[in-house]
Amino acid sequence: MLKTHTCGELRASDAGKEVTLSGWVNRRRDHGGLIFLDLRDRSGITQITVSDDPEGNPPNGANPSSASSNGNNCAGALATASQVRSEFVVQVSGSVQKRPQGFENAELETGEIEVIASELQILSEARTPPFVLSGNQGDEVDEAVRLKYRYLDLRRPRLAANLRLRHDIVRFIRNFFYDRDFLEVETPILLKSTPEGARDFVVPSRIHPGRFYALPQSPQQMKQLLMIAGFERYFQIARCFRDEDLRADRQPEFTQLDLEMSFVEAADVMALIEEMLISLSAEVSDKPIQNLPFPVLTYDEAMDKYGIDRPDLRFGLQLFDVTELVRNSRFGVFKNAVAAGGIVKGIRYPQGAQLSRKDIDDLIEYVKPYGAKGLAWIGLTGDAGDNGQYSTDNLRSPIIKFLSEEEIAGLVTASGAEKGDLILLVADEPGVTNPALANLRLEIGDRANLVDSNLLAFCWVVDFPLLEYDSQEDRWGAIHHPFTSARDEDWSILEERPADVRAKAYDVVLNGWEIGGGSIRIHRSNLQMRMFQRLGLSEKEVDEQFGHMLEAFQYGAPPHGGIAMGIERVVALFADAQSIREVMAFPKTATGTDLLLEAPSPVDDDQLAELHIAVRERNPVKS
């Protein structure tokens, strides 16, 4: 070994030891005849002190010792140290010394000691890095630069800590399921394309011209087949691929904790995952869990109170519904929206009544991407009268003149607003009103500083609808996936009232991020067939695409269900990262490129020919 100790382990109790360390030069502080090197390896940083004085010099020249030579090479080490630059890889031998009193560094684990170098050897020189790797300055650097030099970015303490945290989390998860008798099984990466769900990444077959494999969006079918195979408890840390547009929390390839269990009901899977998440949180985080056991919301409750199926419960500000109150309002925006089948909901902005017109306009702009045409707003600038009601004098609002006293009173009551608060309202179809207010709620939480970032607010969302109508394709589609079972009592209305069928599905949410979702599956082939038909697949299509599943269900399929959790999202939440890229070693950009490898890239014509592929130019050059 080129080192006897790591750069993170030496303490005052090691004083006097002769050690050899190897690592990267984090920083150099050159005082001429005295040079300090901060030597970094993955375990930490140790200060190396290099001078031409082999005894190690007391501070401030209080006791200048003679430059006696005792056979080591301090002068050589000093000369080498003056050559050394940031990120050089060096090997140092020397003696561990307690630092002189007053010169300890409390910032460093090893800050009580320093290594007085007797030998210093450059193992590898380094070009000047494109950005500063020590400290946190690199956080400000353009992400494109960081991605191109990802191997340098990963030397930075924050990124390195994120990957270590990810390792700790995955190790914890594996051990948790090993201990509970789960079998870890690897499933294929080369699978079969199916039309349901996300767009597939596709791999051409050389041996079978014109045919393609698909990369797994998740190992869904394989894990169900493993249940039919009798394994009863399966899990896998599985790589998944989805060819869809990306976001801060979505990458084209990502990792799931995928698991499946036989002879269970939803409550069994939920209890197990809840236990896992509770102990995982205790293991890797100092933050307390806000509510135990995890609150369970139905989908309808979540949409009603938060406008979204993944509510951030770290703060209140529930939405309120005033559709009935304003159904016959003189205010046309409300009345017309309701008449058109829409809803009118709102949210309270605590102490928002005095926001500037610009701030309010910003909120209106904020809501527009979600389709809302605007925000109606009422500021409670003054006090309520003796009767508890607000008069026009004590309100600030462009719409007040359109509202009756009853409507104003009703709005104030429904919102729970008090003096100084601002009421914000959206009137539109539910598919616009809810997302607009849900995101507005987050924005208000942020602006009004209502979010306690030191909390872990887990919750379950259950009773999802099984199906949703796809107006573009004019058919019903599975919200979760086509193997999800309806609740037993709802099978009878699958054909007649598909919108009302609830699924045996459950999502687990942490601080407003959906970190996992699962369901109890259909395990009987006749019900699965009914489901496929409900989704509008012809018998031929079912046979071609899912025939193997239906056939498998005919050979003794146990009742089963499971869940999948997004590892990157979990790690990002525990790491306080804004993007899952921050917890991946080599992530791709928002357009799916790899700036380090420069992928995707063209391939040789020969290679294409072998795969029976012809590339069609997107914009043919006109000759």
Next chain:
RNA sequence: GGGGGCGUGGUGUAGCGGUUAGCAUAUCGGCCUGUCAAGCCGGAGGUCGCGGGUUCAAAUCCCGUCGCUCCCGCCA
């Protein structure tokens, strides 16, 4: 597919119609024995993403394009 933001020495930024394109940091050289964002002195480094246009004059205004990013659609 759509919308917003950003793009100026290596990095982070100021400048937003006429500047010698400023600052910080990194970098290079010199001095320096107690620093830990070391300090002090000095130097080098920019065709302002790219292309086109407007103008006497463009980093600055306009159009296009490329890249990064956030969001909508999409993501069972």
